[in-house]
Amino acid sequence: MNVFRGGGGRRLEMTNGGTAVFVDVLMLSVSALAREPWHFRFAALLTLQDQSVMGRGVVGFDLSDLDWGDTQQEQAAANNFLLRVLDLALSRHRWDELTYEPPWVEGHLRTYRAMVEEFDLATARGDAGVLPGPQEAAMASCVRHRVLDALPFWEACVFCTAGV
Numbered sequence: 001m002n003v004f005r006g007g008g009g010r011r012l013e014m015t016n017g018g019t020a021v022f023v024d025v026l027m028l029s030v031s032a033l034a035r036e037p038w039h040f041r042f043a044a045l046l047t048l049q050d051q052s053v054m055g056r057g058v059v060g061f062d063l064s065d066l067d068w069g070d071t072q073q074e075q076a077a078a079n080n081f082l083l084r085v086l087d088l089a090l091s092r093h094r095w096d097e098l099t100y101e102p103p104w105v106e107g108h109l110r111t112y113r114a115m116v117e118e119f120d121l122a123t124a125r126g127d128a129g130v131l132p133g134p135q136e137a138a139m140a141s142c143v144r145h146r147v148l149d150a151l152p153f154w155e156a157c158v159f160c161t162a163g164v
Contacts, residue, residue: 005062006115016056021102023049029088031147038078040137047150050158063119067126075121086113
């Protein structure tokens with residue numbers, strides 16, 4: 001089981017397959033919306049949830065471990081970005097391009113959105129190393145799949161590593 005933790009002590013546990021789909025649909029959305037440095041750092045964090053590279057059953061993160069920014073304004077902007085990513089994913093953005101039907105991901109997205117919405121940014125610890133630093137931000141795009149890829153970690157996107 002892969003675990004994503006969030007606000008109010010809530011957690012989202014997903015199977016390996018559920019996690020792969022969750023990351024796929026989030027990558028489609030984050031790639032469409034990323035404009036600021038924090039956005040690209042979060043995209044890099046999502047690429048690190050790629051079980052094809054990292055290993056099955058070993059991914060997930062806690063919202064309180066992320067570096068949301070130094071000021072309340074930066075933190076609110078980062079939180080707002082993540083909510084917009086989740087909303088775009090919930091609108092089924094580019095799901096027609098998937099090679100499979102994602103039957104359970106909508107429920108996972110709704111649960112995670114509630115977790116992000118309930119998360120108290122004042123409790124964030126910003127543990128070093130969880131959110132990739134600015135020099136590790138996912139700035140390159142996979143031409144074939146039109147999503148941000150995992151550079152500088154490896155030269156592929158989540159769809160390439162899955163053999164899509």
